[in-house]
Amino acid sequence: MLEKRYLLTPGPVPCPPEVLAVMARPIVHHRSPDFVPAYARVLESLPRVLQTTNDVALFTSSGTGAMESAVANLCSPGDRVVVVSAGNFGERWATLAKAFGLELVHLKYGWGETPSADDVRARLAEVGGARAVFLTQCETSTGVVSDVQAMAAAAREAGALSIVDAISSLAAVPLETDAWGVDVVVAGSQKALMVPPGLALASISPAALEAAKASTSPRFYYDWQRTLAAQAKEPPGAPFTPAHTLVLGLDVALRLIFETGLDVIFDRHRRLGRAARAGVKAMGLELFSPDEDRSAVVTAIRMPEGIDGQAIYRAMRDRGVTGAGGQGELRGKIVRIGHIGYVDVYEVVAALDALEASLADAGAPIERGVAASAALAAYRA
Numbered sequence: 118m119l120e121k122r123y124l125l126t127p128g129p130v131p132c133p134p135e136v137l138a139v140m141a142r143p144i145v146h147h148r149s150p151d152f153v154p155a156y157a158r159v160l161e162s163l164p165r166v167l168q169t170t171n172d173v174a175l176f177t178s179s180g181t182g183a184m185e186s187a188v189a190n191l192c193s194p195g196d197r198v199v200v201v202s203a204g205n206f207g208e209r210w211a212t213l214a215k216a217f218g219l220e221l222v223h224l225k226y227g228w229g230e231t232p233s234a235d236d237v238r239a240r241l242a243e244v245g246g247a248r249a250v251f252l253t254q255c256e257t258s259t260g261v262v263s264d265v266q267a268m269a270a271a272a273r274e275a276g277a278l279s280i281v282d283a284i285s286s287l288a289a290v291p292l293e294t295d296a297w298g299v300d301v302v303v304a305g306s307q308k309a310l311m312v313p314p315g316l317a318l319a320s321i322s323p324a325a326l327e328a329a330k331a332s333t334s335p336r337f338y339y340d341w342q343r344t345l346a347a348q349a350k351e352p353p354g355a356p357f358t359p360a361h362t363l364v365l366g367l368d369v370a371l372r373l374i375f376e377t378g379l380d381v382i383f384d385r386h387r388r389l390g391r392a393a394r395a396g397v398k399a400m401g402l403e404l405f406s407p408d409e410d411r412s413a414v415v416t417a418i419r420m421p422e423g424i425d426g427q428a429i430y431r432a433m434r435d436r437g438v439t440g441a442g443g444q445g446e447l448r449g450k451i452v453r454i455g456h457i458g459y460v461d462v463y464e465v466v467a468a469l470d471a472l473e474a475s476l477a478d479a480g481a482p483i484e485r486g487v488a489a490s491a492a493l494a495a496y497r498a
């Protein structure tokens with residue numbers, strides 16, 4: 118059946134046709150000249166996206182694999198670590214810390230709250246001796262983008278390493294790894310890097326690499342030193358067969374990102390966020406994610422009294438627009454629209470219209486016929 122579908126989830130996201138096209142070519146060998154130059158380009162250009170001179174380890178896994186690599190390489194069983202969480206993905210750091218037998222100090226906020234550097238500083242001072250602080254830049258379950266620059270500074274003052282989950286935010290909102298002194302940034306291919314799921318990466322500061330040499334946590338596939346040693350060879354290689362089809366896609370995606378310019382991309386995400394929020398408010402709905410420019414990755418919308426967000430999200434999908442419902446305790450209470458990567462304002466308008474029509478069908482008291490023009494006006498302003 119011929120049916121156009123719009124993908125506005127918080128990942129995976131649509132991929133540019135150039136990216137999809139290169140991945141449709143016949144399979145090559147990963148240690149041959151058909152592949153190695155593209156691999157070398159990707160390893161060389163990833164630090165530019167991360168705004169770092171640190172090495173970037175590339176893994177075949179979803180983003181969570183890179184999160185696990187950070188815990189396994191930086192910490193030994195019994196190490197005290199601080200996890201800052203305000204939603205599903207922050208809590209994943211806590212789950213990982215427990216799985217690796219770390220002493221977890223959990224600075225746990227309610228879902229939807231915005232963590233503060235002052236709280237991080239106070240908690241670090243209170244507990245003392247923390248080895249690492251695990252942070253989330255965009256808490257994708259709530260749409261909150263937090264000030265990881267200030268929180269990383271608090272970690273550094275306390276002599277702790279800082280680790281930032283930027284899986285949904287890298288190449289969507291600014292993240293200056295070196296200027297902000299962030300030791301480790303983890304990300305995945307299927308969000309603003311505009312490639313299908315399956316690649317994860319970690320940028321690793323010299324201090325983090327030193328910590329990795331001392332860590333006694335068990336690891337094999339995700340061992341940073343093994344990965345970086347293979348990547349440092351001439352020509353560069355991966356210790357194990359990489360998902361090289363995806364690497365070829367990432368090579369093209371990175372070229373498109375640099376041709377466009379990171380600042381242009383950040384500005385587009387900012388304006389897409391404004392468009393989504395303006396449309397939501399024009400309908401008379403309440404935002405769940407903050408009404409602020411830096412929350413430019415995911416817009417979360419609170420459902421009106423008596424309306425089930427899961428039913429709305431499914432009704433939107435039936436209209437051709439795939440967004441997302443709420444996770445965990447927010448299931449049924451919110452609907453999320455991702456505007457990440459290869460998304461334009463007309464797709465945001467499509468999502469708003471599907472939301473509007475689905476809510477109207479469900480009997481919600483909303484203002485009809487105004488969201489699209491409000492969104493376009495906010496985008497263009």
Ligand SMILES: *Cc1c(COP(=O)(O)O)cnc(C)c1O
Nearest residue numbers: 179180181206255257284285305
């Ligand atoms: C998507 C996402 C993850 C999980 O990534 P997977 O690729 O599903 O493992 C982790 N953290 C954040 C902030 C995310 O948005």
